Amino acid sequence: MSIDIDTARRVAHLARIAVAEDDLPALAQQLSGILTFMEQLNEVDVTGVEPMTSVTPMRLKRRADVVTDGGYAAQILSNAPDAREGFFAVPKVVE
Amino acid sequence: MSELSKLTLAEARDALRKGETTSLALTEACLSEIEGAARLNAFVHVTPELALDQARAADARIAAGDAPAMCGMPLGIKDLFCTRGVPSQAASHILNGFRPEYESTVTQKLWDAGAVMLGKLNMDEFAMGSSNETSTYGNAVNPWKVDDRDLTPGGSSGGSAAAVAADLCLAATGTDTGGSIRQPAAFTGIVGIKPTYGRVSRWGIVAFASSLDQAGPMTRTVRDAAIMLGAMAGHDPKDSTSADIPVPDFEAMLTGDIRGKTIGIPREYRMDGMPAEIEALWTRGAEMLRDAGAKIVDISLPHTKYALPAYYVIAPAEASSNLARYDGVRYGHRARLAEGDGIVQMYEKTRAEGFGKEVQRRVMIGTYVLSAGFYDAYYNRARKVRALIKRDFDEVFAQGVDAILTPATPSAAFGLGEMQDADPVEMYLNDVFTVTVNLAGLPGIAVPAGLDAQGLPLGLQLIGRPWEEGDLLNTAQVLEDAAGFVSRPAKWW
Known part of the structure; x- marks a missing residue:
């Protein structure tokens, strides 16, 4: 399966990465190359095989559903490109 | 004295305990080596003040007679680990200026054990690469050189490998998602172990592929890997995939005795076009283990x-x-x-x-x-194939195989820039011998085993049973001793 320019444009948008129109053909070609490589997987008989979810057979630990951490908003915001009045600031989302 | 930065962790530990040197002296020696090694571009953020403070604290602790093995050891830390107040940007421009407010579990454990942070190490951006050429800091350079070309130290832990091989630090942390500890270790003639998935906490390490990522030590010897892994490993409530099982004394398991062990040689790893030197090295490695009393058997891992x-x-x-x-x-x-x-x-x-x-x-x-x-x-479909790859390993271990011997990489280190015009898939082939181990969650270790005709290091890989890093390290040390790899890169930087 090869990726055409429209698909490359759509994938870039889904990934939220701006790609210039001029760069789309090369991108489509590279992505197609990688997908062709992946297509070897179609040779494998996977009938009756469950997709692996956890590489080690372990049961994830549980703990009481209580707050165990928090209360340091200033530290959370300390690396933000734009933080104001205790919030992350972003361009207007809703008109 | 620059000789101090060449010590192994075990040698430095013993010297510190006997009072023959101090952590401050070790740390100053490393800082001076780092300053003179800008050409290697291995260290990308150096933290001398922190290092000297930690070294003084370590010396006080050693003097008080209560010092774990890692106490006073100057280390380099891969940029993927979050270190409080110190730039931690996974070699990406997108994390420019990021200074975490917290410390990764692994680095915290190392500092708790008294280790010293010299600074952060170069790597491929977000650990995606096999040559350290995708870093926002520029390429790290291999201290090994055979002509006027600059060679890659491998990737993604390229800065870690270059720093350890060039004696800029005594050891370094690395991470391995598809071979990122073992391939650079092989390219630079050092030891690198990827532990069993879940052995080491991933908390505070910038995530690449969470079901595959695992941190591990990159060191000059197998004994050092055993010492440092012991300090890095252990259950962490902050990583739900970290295993709540005891961490054995890995160093104590280095008995040198592998009599009666069964070592598998997987036929599917004999790739078309594999350089004859690598094939010969692999055969010699198997002979070394057989001479040490192991039984060598041919095995099949059909989904490789x-x-x-x-x-x-x-x-x-x-x-x-x-x-x-x-x-x-x-x-x-x-x-x-x-x-x-x-x-x-x-x-x-x-x-x-x-x-x-x-x-x-x-x-x-x-x-x-x-x-x-x-x-x-x-x-x-890929997750189903992954299940089959793991099943291949389960079956050979069930047949009584204790460890599997393979080449670590399909070639020696190549020149920086030589793969620039290659298809991305060609670069991916670097991981052909290592990636199976991540998919199956197993421990794997790269051990330097010889030089190729040009004089560049080549490594062999041993793959172990889950949670049996101690046994794996023991076999690796037997291989290390038999191979007797003592070559060091000549200083040109």
């Missing part, structure tokens, strides 16, 4: 061929999800916006400016294989 394509579905899929957090809101780079740009433009421009080309490609591939209509065809 499909490991790389499965990996290049699963790893980018997980990466596309993990890297969604880099959106210009909470940390790092945010693009300058044009009049009228909304939040979507902010995301798209920030990520286009912040991520390098290889990271962008992998995020997009991951997005594609997870998108509606393709999820089953690619992602689920």
Whole structure:
């Protein structure tokens, strides 16, 4: 399966990465190359095989559903490109 | 005295305990080596004040007679580990300026044990690469050289490998998602172990592919790997995939006795076009283990061929999800916006400016294989193949195989820039011998085993049973002793 320019444009948008129109053909070609490589997987008989979810057979630990951490908003915001009045600031989302 | 930076962890520990040197002296020696090694571009953020403070504290602790093995050891830390107040940007422009407010579990454990941080080490951006050429800091350079070319130290832990091989630090942390500890270790003639998935906490390590990532030590000897892994490993409530099982004394398990062990030689690793030197080294490695009393058996891991394509579905899929957090809101780079740009433009421009080309490609591939209509065809199929790859290993271990011997890499270190025009898939082939181990969650170790005809180091890989790093390290030490690899890169930098 090869990726055409429209698909490359759509994938870039889904990934939220701006790609210039001029760069789309090369991108489509590279992505197609990688997908062709992946297509070897179609040779494998996977009938009756469950997709692996956890590489080690372990049961994830549980703990009481209580707050165990928090209360340091200033530290959370300390690396933000734009933080104001205790919030992350972003361009207007809703008109 | 620059000789101090050449010590192994074991030698330095013994010297410190006997009072023959101090952590301060070791640390100053390393800082001076780092200063003289800018050409290698291995250290990208040096933290001398922190290092000297930690060294003085370590010396006080050693004087008080209560010092664990890692106490006073000057280390380099891969840039992927979050270190409080110190730049930690996964070698990506998108994390420019990021100084974490917290410390990764692994580095915290090392500091608690008294280790000293010299600084942060170069790597491929977000650990995506096999040559350290995708870093926002520029290429790290291999201290090994055979002509006027600069060679790659491998990747993604290229800075870690270069720093340990060039004696800039006594040891370093690395991480390994598809071979990122073992391939650079092999390219630079050092030891690197990827532990069993779950042995070491991933908390505070910038995530690439969460079901494959595992941190481990990169050291000059197998004994050092045993010492340092012991300090890094252990259950962490903050990583739900970290295993709540005891960490044995790995160093104590280095008995040198592998009589009666069964070592498997997987026929599927004999690749077409494999250089004769690597094939010969592999055969010699098997002979060394046989001479030490192990039984060598031929085994089959029939799905080996499909490991790389499965990996290049699963790893980018997980990466596309993990890297969604880099959106210009909470940390790092945010693009300058044009009049009228909304939040979507902010995301798209920030990520286009912040991520390098290889990271962008992998995020997009991951997005594609997870998108509606393709999820089953690619992602689920890859996870099924992954189950079969793990089953291959389960079966040979059930037949009584204790460890598996393979080459570590399909070639010696290549020149920086030589793969520039290659298809991305060609670079991916570097991981052909290592990636199966991540997919199956197993421990794997690269041991330097010889030089090729040009004089560059070549490594062998041993793969162990889950949670049996101690046994694996013991076999690795037997191989290390028999191979007797003592070559060091001549200083040119």
